[in-house]
Structure formats: structure tokens, C-alpha cells
Amino acid sequence: ATLAIADIDGNGVVDALTDGLLLLRYLFGLGGDPLINSAVAEGSPRSTSSAIEEYLASKMPGVDTGGLPETIIINEVSSSNSSFDDEDGDSPDWIELYNNSNTTVDLAGWSITDDSLIPAKWIFPATSLAPNSYLQIWASDKDRTGGGTYKTLVSKGDTFRYIIPTSNPSNSWINQGFDDSSWQQGSGGFGYKNNGELDNISTTVPSGTNAIYVRKLFTVNDLAIMNELWLDIDYDDGFVAYINGVEIARANMVDQQPNYNAVTTTWRENTDFPSGVRQFQINDFQNLLINGENSLSIQIHNVNSTSSDLALIPFLSAFYLGTTNDGIEPPAELNYAAPSLHTNFKLSSSGEELTLFDNNGSQVDYMNVTAMDTDNSMGRSPNEGSILYFETPTPGEQNPNTGYLGAIESDIVFSHEGGEFNGQSVELSGAAEGEEIRYTLDATKPNQSSSLYTSPIIISQDTVMRAKIFKDNYIPSRTETRTYITSNTHDLPIVTLVSEPDNFFDQQNGIYEYGPEQNYENSLPFFGANFWQDWERDVHFSFYEPTGELGVALDAGVKIFGAWSRANDQRSMSIHARGRYGFGKLEYPIFPSLDYDKFESIVLRSSGNDWMRTNVKDVIATSLMEGSSLEFQEHRSAVVYLNGEYWGFYNIREKV
Numbered sequence: 001a002t003l004a005i006a007d008i009d010g011n012g013v014v015d016a017l018t019d020g021l022l023l024l025r026y027l028f029g030l031g032g033d034p035l036i037n038s039a040v041a042e043g044s045p046r047s048t049s050s051a052i053e054e055y056l057a058s059k060m061p062g063v064d065t066g067g068l069p070e071t072i073i074i075n076e077v078s079s080s081n082s083s084f085d086d087e088d089g090d091s092p093d094w095i096e097l098y099n100n101s102n103t104t105v106d107l108a109g110w111s112i113t114d115d116s117l118i119p120a121k122w123i124f125p126a127t128s129l130a131p132n133s134y135l136q137i138w139a140s141d142k143d144r145t146g147g148g149t150y151k152t153l154v155s156k157g158d159t160f161r162y163i164i165p166t167s168n169p170s171n172s173w174i175n176q177g178f179d180d181s182s183w184q185q186g187s188g189g190f191g192y193k194n195n196g197e198l199d200n201i202s203t204t205v206p207s208g209t210n211a212i213y214v215r216k217l218f219t220v221n222d223l224a225i226m227n228e229l230w231l232d233i234d235y236d237d238g239f240v241a242y243i244n245g246v247e248i249a250r251a252n253m254v255d256q257q258p259n260y261n262a263v264t265t266t267w268r269e270n271t272d273f274p275s276g277v278r279q280f281q282i283n284d285f286q287n288l289l290i291n292g293e294n295s296l297s298i299q300i301h302n303v304n305s306t307s308s309d310l311a312l313i314p315f316l317s318a319f320y321l322g323t324t325n326d327g328i329e330p331p332a333e334l335n336y337a338a339p340s341l342h343t344n345f346k347l348s349s350s351g352e353e354l355t356l357f358d359n360n361g362s363q364v365d366y367m368n369v370t371a372m373d374t375d376n377s378m379g380r381s382p383n384e385g386s387i388l389y390f391e392t393p394t395p396g397e398q399n400p401n402t403g404y405l406g407a408i409e410s411d412i413v414f415s416h417e418g419g420e421f422n423g424q425s426v427e428l429s430g431a432a433e434g435e436e437i438r439y440t441l442d443a444t445k446p447n448q449s450s451s452l453y454t455s456p457i458i459i460s461q462d463t464v465m466r467a468k469i470f471k472d473n474y475i476p477s478r479t480e481t482r483t484y485i486t487s488n489t490h491d492l493p494i495v496t497l498v499s500e501p502d503n504f505f506d507q508q509n510g511i512y513e514y515g516p517e518q519n520y521e522n523s524l525p526f527f528g529a530n531f532w533q534d535w536e537r538d539v540h541f542s543f544y545e546p547t548g549e550l551g552v553a554l555d556a557g558v559k560i561f562g563a564w565s566r567a568n569d570q571r572s573m574s575i576h577a578r579g580r581y582g583f584g585k586l587e588y589p590i591f592p593s594l595d596y597d598k599f600e601s602i603v604l605r606s607s608g609n610d611w612m613r614t615n616v617k618d619v620i621a622t623s624l625m626e627g628s629s630l631e632f633q634e635h636r637s638a639v640v641y642l643n644g645e646y647w648g649f650y651n652i653r654e655k656v
Contacts, residue, residue, distance in 0.1 A: 006019055007019060008022045008023060008046070008052060008055065008056065009022065009040050009041055009044035009045070009046050009047065009052065010044055010045035010046040010055075011041045011043065011044040011045065013041070015041065017039075018039055018040060018041045018044075021039040022035065022036070022039050022040070022052060022056075023056070025039065026052075026053070026056050027368045027387070030386070030405075033049065034405075035049045035052065035053065036048070036049045036052060040052075068098075068100045068380060068382070068385045069100065069365075069385070070100055070101045070102075071100060071101055071364055071365070072097055072098070072099055072100070072101070072105055072107070072110075072129065072356065072358075072364055072365065073097065073098050073100055073356075073364075073365050073380060074095065074096075074097060074112075074354055074356055074365045074366070074367045074379075074380075075096045075097060075098035075134065075379050075380055075399065076095075076096040076377050076378070076379030076380070076390070076393065076394065076395065076399055077093075077094070077095050077096070077347070077354065077367060077369050077377060077378055077379060078093055078094050078372075078375070078376070078377040078393050078395075079093050079139075079347035079348065079349050079351075079352060079369055079371075079372060080093070080349040080372060080373065080374045080375065080376070081093050081094055081374075081375065081393075082374055082375055082578065082579035082580035082581075083375050083393070083580050084393070084395060086138050086140065086337075086340060086342070087150075087319075087336065087337045087338075087339060087340055088142075088228070089279070090140065091579065091580075092138045092139060092140035092141075092142075092342075092346065093138070093139040093140070093346060093347040094136055094137065094138050094139060094395060095112065095136070095137045095139055095343075095347075095354065096134055096135065096136050096137075096379070096395050096396070097129065097134065097135045097137070097356070098132075098133070098134050098135075099129045099130065099131055099132065099133050099135075100132075101131060102131050103131060104128055104129065104130045104131065105128070105129050106126060106127070106128055106129075107124040107125075107126075107127040107128075107129060107135075108124060108125060108126040108127065108359065109123065109124065109358075109359030110123070110124045110356070110357060110358050110359055110364075111123045111124065111356075111357045112124075112137070112343065112354060112355070112356050112357070113345075113354070113355055113357075114139075114345050114347065114352050114353065114354055115345075116353065116355060119355070119357050119361060120357070120361075121343075121344065121345060122143070122343040122344050122345065123145075124145070124341070125145040125146050125147070125341075127146065127341070134395070134396050134397070135341075136340070136341075136395045136396060137340075137341045137342070137343060138340060138341065138342045138343070139342075139343050139345060139346055139347045140342045140343065140346065141342075141343070141344060141345055141346045142342035142344075143342060143343065143344035144339065144340070144341065144342035145341060146339055146340070146341055147321070147322060147339065148227070148319060148320055148321045148322060148339045149319070149320050149322070149323060149324065149339070150317060150318070150319050150320075150329075150330050150336040150339075151317065151318055151320060151324060151326050151327030151328065151329070151330070152315055152316070152317045152327050152328050152329070152330045152331065152334070153218045153220070153316045153317065153318060153326065153327040154216050154218050154296050154314060154315060154316035155188070155315055155328065155331060156187075156188040156189050156200060156202075156313050156314065156315060156331070157187055157188065157202070158187070158188055158216055159185055159186070159187055159216075160185070160186060160187070160188055160190075160203075160214045160215060160216045161180040161181075161183040161184070161185060161214065161215045161216070162183055162184055162185075162186055162190060162203070162212055162213060162214040162215070163183045163184065163212070163213050164205055164206075164209055164211070164212055165211055165213055165260035166260070167260060168259055168260050169213065169260070171257060172245075173213065173215070173297065174242040174245045174257070174295075174297040175244065175245040175295070176217075176244045176245065176293065176294060176295040178215070178295070180215050183215070186202065186203030187202035187203055188202060188203070188214070188216075188312070188313060188314060189201050189202060189203070189234070189311060189312050189313035189314070190202075190203045190205060190212050190214060190300065190310075190311070190312045191203075191204070191205065191212075191236065191300075191309065191310045191311035191312060192204055192205050192206065192207050192209060192309060192310055193308065193309040193311075194207055194308045194309065200234075200313050201311060201313075205310070208305050208306070208307075209302065209310055210260075210261060210263070210301065210302050210305060211260055211261070211262070211299060211300065211301045211302065212299070212300050212310070212312060213260075213297070213298075213299045214297070214298050214299075214300070214312065214314075215295060215296070215297045216295070216296045216297075216314075217293055217294070217295050218293075218294055218295075218296060218316065218327075219292065219293055219294070219326070220289050220290070220291055220292070220294055220326055221291060221292075221324070221325065221326055222291075222320060222322075222324040222325075222326055223286065223289055223290070223291050225320050225321045225322045225324065226285065226286070226289070226318050226319070226320055226321075227318075227319045227320060227321045228281070228285075228318065228319040229281075229282040229285040229289075229316070229317070229318045229319075230279050230280065230281055230282060230316070230317050230318070231248060231249050231279070231280040231282060231314065231315070231316055232277050232278070232279050232280075232314070232315040232316075232317060232334055233249070233277065233278060233280070233298075233312070233313065233314045233315070234276045234277045234278070234311065234312075234313040235251065235268065235278075235300060235311060235312055235313070236268055236269060236309055236310055236311040236312075237252055237264040237266070237267050237268045237301065237302055237303040237307065237310070238250075238251050238252030238253045238264030238265065238266075238268065238300070238301050238303075239251055239252075239253065239298055239299060239300045239301065239312065240253050240257070240258060240298070240299050241280075241296070241297070241298045241314070242295075242296070242297045242298070243282070243285075243288045243289065243294060243295070243296055243297075244288055244289070244290070244294055244295055245295075245297075246288055248280070248282050248288070249280035249282070251268070251278070252264040252265050252266050252268060252301075253265065253301060258299065258301065262301055263301060263302060263303055263304055264301050264302065264303045266303070266563055267303045267307075267563035267564065268563075269527065269532065276534075277313070277315075277333075277334070285318075296314070296316055298312060298314055300312040315330075315331070315334060317330055317334065317336065319339075347369060349371060349372070350371050351368075351369060351370050351371050352369045353366070353367075353368050353369065354366070354367045354369055367387070372389065372407060373407055373475070373478070373582070374579060374580065374581075374582050375393065375580060376389060376390065376391060376393070376407060376475060377389070377390045377393035377394075378390065379399045379403075380399060381399065381401070381403065382398050382399050382401060383401055388400075388402075388403025388404060388405070389403055389404040389405070389406055389407055389474075389475055390403050390404070391404065391475050404473055404474050404475045405473045405474060406474050406475070407474060407475035408435060408469050408470075408471055408474050408475060408476060408477040409477075410430050410431055410432050410435055410469050410477060411430050411469075411477065411478075411480070412428060412429075412430045412437065412467045412468070412469060412477065412480040413428070413429045413430040414426060414427075414428060414465075414467075414480070414482050415427035415428070415429075415456075416482075416484070417482060417550040418465075418482030418483050418484055418485075418496065418542060418544070418550065419483070419484075419485060419494055419496075419542075419544035419548050419550060420485050420488075420489055420490070420494070420544075420548055421459060421484040421485060421486055422486070423459065424458065424459070425456035425457055425458050425459060426456065426457050426459055426465065426482075426484065427456045427457075428453050428457070428467055430469065431469050434471055435469050435470065435471045436452060436453070436469070436470050436471070437452075437453035437467055437468070437469055437470075438450040438451060438452055438453065438467070438468055438470055439451055439453055439457070439465060439466060439467040439468070440465075440466050441457075441463055441464065441465060442464070442501070443464045443466065443498055443499065443500065443501055443643040443644065444466070444500055444501070445466060445468070445479045445500065446466055446467060446468040446479060447468075448470055450468075453467065459484050459486065460486070461486055461487065462483075462484065462485055462486055462487050462641070462644045462645070462646075463483070463484045463486075463644060464481070464482075464483050464484075464498050464643055464644040465481070465482050465483075465484065466479055466480070466481045466498065466540075467479070467480050467481075468480070478555070478582065479540075479555075481498045481540040481542070481553070482542070482553075483496035483498060483542065483641055483644055485641060487646070488646065490546070490639050491546055492546060492637055492638050492639050492649075493543060493544060493545055493546055493551075493636065493637075493638040493639075493652075494543075494544040494638065494639055494640075494641065495541070495542070495543055495544075495604065495638045495639070495640045495641070495650070495652070496540075496541075496542040496544070496640075496641045496644075497539050497540070497541060497558065497573075497640065497641070497642045497643070497647075498539065498540040498542075498642075498643055498644075499537055499538060499539040499540070499558065499643065500537075500538075501643060503537035503538070503539070503558075504537070504642070504643075509530070509535075510530060511530055511531060511533070511535045511537055511558070511559070511560050512530070512531060512560070512571060513529075513530045513531070514526060514529045514530060514531070515528075515529055515530035520532070524564070524567055525563075525564040525566060525567040526567050529566075529567075531560045531566045531567075531571060532560075532566060534559070535559065535560075536557040536558065536559050536576065537557065537558055537559075538555060538556070538557060538558075538581060539555070539556055539557065539558040539575070540553070540554075540555055540556075541553070541554055541555075541556050541558075541575050541586075543588065543590060543638075551588050551590070552586065552587070552588035552590070554577065554581075554582075554583040554586060555581040555582050555583060556575050556576055556577050556578070556581050556583065556586070557575070557576040557578055557581060558573055558574070558575055558576070559573065559574045559576070560572070560573060560574075561573055561574040561603055561604075561605070562605075562608060563608075564609070565606065565607075565608045565609060565611060568606060568611050568612075570606045570611060570647070570648050571606065572603060572604060572605045572606045572608070572650075573603070573604045574601055574602070574603050574604075574655055575601060575602050575603075575604065576600065576601045577599070577600055577601065584600075585598045585599060585600055586598070586599045586600075586601075586602065587599075590602065590636060590652060591634040591635075591636055591652075591654070593634065594634055599654070599655075600655075601655040602652055602653065602654065602655055603652070603653040603654075603655045604638075604640060604650040604651075604652060604653075605618075605650060605651045605652075605653050606648070606649075606650055606651075607619075607651065616637075616651070618651075619635045619637075619651050619653075622635070633653050633654045634653070634654050635651045635652060635653050635654075636651070636652045637649065637650075637651055637652070638650055638651075638652050
């Protein structure tokens, strides 16, 4: 019986080069001539595409390329996601189901699996899926079947006890049982602003206040089902927070329990609420909290006595594995999404088979999820039901009507890896048969209208070259980037940054620009300017050793970095390796003296307030701690080129 089923073309012989190829093409969603070309044995009884598609559809339940079946289908899958976050702020893989029937289906007892030997690997809870509706399931291995609730235990509008200290209070002020009855009462948040109103500040303190100590008692009754706890806080400039006398979070402060007159290590601007809110996950909370009354204590500090503002806007929120009367519904600005479904398995980015079963154990749908690049997806054509690749995933929405048959796996090869260059031309290769290379020389990413590569590219000046491989009906390759420097030679390492010019220099959205005049103050440090915004743009980062060797090249994110030094003409920048750019870490010994070589982010520092003076003062100061057994920021001096233009001397620093 097995032989008869596997004999797809019906010639009495099971052949991997014919029957096997037909099966693979069918599973990939091919139909018509692309399904049968060079894959049917001569004289076979089933030789037309329609005959073979009909045969396979009858033998393989859940695999249907002749239109969408009128049932629940596996509609779209992403096995390498970095663009869509779950309720925890993570970006796991995901699976989307779609109800293509005209009746609501209760998925209770249904199951989905990545292992055909375990059909009921992950079982759905009671979940109603209406006709023409979508359901996103995170393939995260977190094994959550819905239920549970988010609650906010301390909110910005609550009444707090607070003091503006003129001396250090008792060290016990952070403890749950401390008597704060003599302290003032006020609604959160707290602070002042010299020029204009500070958003979401209910309790205003005098201008020039250096510190505020606040306390809030809150009640927990269902600690046993509390699963996670977070402090969400908007602050200007630094703080230390405690629960029941134990520190849980801090920013920009030193010393175990800072003095009342301590100032922050750096400056932080309270921007448009809630965009400035920073979240701290609290670990070991089961040992910090008690069922009953608990205390949250926070000391907020200023950067100096002449600072123009001070702000503290705190929230404490938890996730419970069930219903609870603790706390209140989280404020909308915290964006705590409703709990979602999470499988007990992850998807392999190199390929995975998914099978959906109903509550009777019958197979309903199947999808062979093949390897795909980060933030691509594969799914069903809404018109034909065939399997396509999508360059832009659409969870919760109809899949695009057009997609791709696959993704290009070829890689661009440069005849010279960039950096200092004294040659005449650069050759590009790597395209397979049927593929073509297109390139640009103006720092923009290539598209199908860009110059077609046909011969070596002449290099006569500092040049940025970006190249990409294209093929009809296939997702293009990743953009590869190199910078060729002909105008200078350097004894220091070279960093080259390449980004779409508008990302840096567009008047409205460029991160390096001042922006529209009405948006920023007309005095140092030009608060409100584009370079004060917490904007991140994509960038290609390359690091060349003094020998000329390319050490590392990767796509990353870039932000303007620093405090008042942002107003300098040469601005500091932070570089962030993130999964959505294709590289979760910068993996290279960029600081040779360190015993680790993996970094999530680094800083290109223009020396802050020492800019255009010695340019090395803070490097020298921190390097004094080398060999002391204390942690310190390592550095490496380099020259930087931005979009092929010399951008000056920078110190590469570890980001802390």
C-alpha cells in the first residue's frame, strides 16, 4: 500500500528523481508546469499536472494547493522573527491560523505539533475562532494556554508619601514597616520643570530640588499565582528603587544606598510620556513580596542643582496565572497586551514540519516550513492556496496576493573587502544562474531599478558600494556594503558606517539634524531637536584593523548617544546588534585585552564635554581602573567614515 501511494506518477516504480521531486514541489506549493517539468517518467499514466495534483490532494489530507480548504488552515508561519513582540517584549517565532469556513470553530482539544510522532504535542484551550478570522500563536516554548491577567499594583495617580530630604533619613526608610506618617502626601508623578509644563507630573516640587524620596504601600493577596513582576518608570535623571527594603532597580546612581545630596552619574531627559518609560523586570519577587502589605520605595536624584527639571513617574505591574482582585487594570499607556497562546516548542530556522489536528485526532492541515531569512514568512496564497514566501509578514491580516517562490541563498562576493584602497576597480560575484547583481554608489539600498552589474566598477575616490542579488519571483538577497577609502591612510583602526542618507540627514526624520525650527529650543543644548529623540535607524557597521584586514561587518541599529554633547557638531553614536537586523550580537575581539568578544552594543564616543580639547580625558580616567579587579569601560581609538565621508576621531567604548 505504501508503494502504491508513493508511486505518484503511476508508472509502477517509486523513484526519488521523479516521485520524490513531485512530492517536494507539491509541498512547496508549486502547480501547473513548474510542478511536473522534468519530474514525470516517460509514459506514466499520471503525466499532467492536474492529474498529479488531484492524486496528491486525495492522498495527503491538509495539503491542498488548489485553493483554500474550507476549514481551519495553517495560514502563515515565521520561523525567524524579530519584528513582532509578544506580551513579554520577546520576539519568538509564530504560527497563524485562519478560519476559512463559514462557522465559528471551538479549538478546545485541537492540537498542533512539530513532531509527527507526537500529534498532541501542544493542545489548544477553549478558543473560539470566528469565520474569516485569524489566530496568532507564539512558537516560544513558553507553553501558555491563555488565561491569566495583568494587574498594576502601583500606578502614577496613586497617593504616595514623600519628603524632600535635607539630610539622610533613617536607613530603614526603605523597609515595609517604616513609619512615614510625618512625610507629605502627593499623587505620582513628582518633579518640576523650569520652562513649560512637565507631562504627567501631579506633585510639583521647588525648582532646583536635588532629590525626592517616595514610598507607597500596596497589597498582594495572590502571590502564589503571580508569574512575573515589572517596574515601569519614567525618570529624570537617576533613581534607586526598593521593595520591602531590597533594591530592585537603579539607573545613573552609585553607592549602595545613595546619600540625600548625591547627584547622578549622567543626565537623562524626561521626554514625551509614555515614550520615556523604561521597564525593569524584577527577579526573585516570590522571595521579596509577602501576601499582605508591601512597600515600594524610590529615591529620585538630579544631575546637579541647576538642572532645568526633575521627574519620577513610577508603575509596578504583575502578571498572574489566573484571575485576581489584586491591583487595577494596567493603564493603556503601559501597553500590556492581553495574554496570548504560546506553544511548548520553538520552530527551527533551518526548517520544520507543522501539523494541525482536530479534537478527534484527525489531521486538518500540514505545512512544511522551510528555511527562511529573519523577518520573512511563508504561507498560503489567499487566491490559490499555494505556498509562497513573503518578504513582509502580515500576522492578523490577509496574506499578500502575490509572493515569492523562495528566497535567494547566494551571497555577494567583493574582490576587495573595503577599507583603505589603492586599486583601480572592484569586481562583484556570487550570483547563481538566473540571478543578477544590482548595485548603488550613493549609500542607498539597491532595488530592481538600480544599476545592473556587468563589469568591474571603477573606484577613483572615496566610494560606498552596496550590492544585492535579484531573481524574478524570489526574495532578494541581503544588501551587502563596503566602503573604499582612497583619500587617506590611517594608523588607527577604521570604522565605516553606511545608512540611507535620509536616516541621518533628512530635516524631518534624520537623527543627526536639528529638525524643524519650531520643534527645538534655540539655545544649548537645543532640547527638542531631532538628535534628542530616541530614534534608531538601520546602519551597516564595518571595523578594519590597522593592518587593513576587515575584522567584522554587520547590519545593526544606530542612535545618537550622550547628554549635552549631542549638541556638538560631531555627535556620539551607539551601535546596536539586534535580531531584526540579522545579527543578534557583534562577535569580534574589538577590544583585544578583554577575555570576551561578544557585544550587544558599543558606543562611538566623541569624548563628550572634552570634545575638541584633549579628546581622551574620559578614556584616561576610566583606564586608571585597569588591573584593579573592578569593572571599567574598555576603549579603542578609531577613525570613522560615514557614508564614505571622513567623520573624525572617535573612541570605541563598551556600552554600559
